[in-house]
Amino acid sequence: MEPAAGGLVVSARDLSIRYRSNNTQSRYLAVRGVDLDIAAGEIVGLLGESGSGKSTLAAAIAGDMGRVGFGEGTPEISGGSLEVFGRELRGIGKRHRDRLTLTIGYLRQDEAERLSPLLTVAENVAEPIFERDRKFSTREANAAVATAIDAVRLPLGYMSRLPYELSSGQRQRVALARALILEPRLLVADEPTRGVDALVRDSVLDTIAAVQRARQFSALIVSSELSVVSRIASRIVVLQHGIVVGMGRIDDVLADPEDDYLKGLARTRKLERVKRRTRVD
Secondary structure (H helix, E strand, C coil): CCCCCCCEEEEEEEEEEEEEECCCCCEEEEEEEEEEEEECCCEEEEEECCCCCHHHHHHHHCCCHHHCCECCEEEEEEEEEEEECCEECCCCCHHHHHHHHCCEEEECCCHHHHCCCCCCHHHHHHHHHHHHCCCCCHHHHHHHHHHHHHHCCCCHHHHHCCHHHCCHHHHHHHHHHHHHCCCCCEEEEECCCCCCCHHHHHHHHHHHHHHHHHHCCEEEEEECCHHHHHHHCCEEEEEECCEEEEEECHHHHCCCCCCHHHHHHHHHHHHHHHHHHHHHC
């Protein structure tokens, strides 16, 4: 792993996360002995199939494991360590966790569906501001919302619209603006193109990349699709059954894989390259 001069934003060592049933003593280990670094200003892609543990790992890094679940279970860090901005998250108290999450933007995979249908675009985006400080200046909040809406390439005229008046891609941009409204130093985006039409998927990813370049925050982009992470991330981490089976630059990870899942990704990458060359020809 290659930390930048600015140091590490995320550092996981032998990290394990389990789900403990609320009704029984049964346990399910979702993340198993993961090592992961994210450097300051770096975009890392987290890739894996459904059930690989990637959303659980993403929620842990975002400091928000209360929003994910496996059956009736609740997740907890059961082994190793996870530091975000130098703060150890294993056993962290609520007050310290709440303070830490102010520096983290978390775009959950269903965030666009969570937008309140009764609030305008501007009100949805502004919510995190007033959740943090109910007395925050409305004028300053409106200015911050306008900046966020502009950053995700939506017309400012959309601020007064309701979510149902927007396309899926536009709602996803609103959700992204909401995740970025507090100007986080780390963005965790779980399936950022979920529910977005294939024709506008690349533009959503390009928007994330453009905002990241402008603001220089770190980012973890989570997806089950190689084409998503390869478009935006400098390095990838590949999870399979909660275990890291590949880590590094994409070409290096897929150059001569031994793992069956990685072999499938390598074949997919070759087919995508052939299709691109065919379109160009």
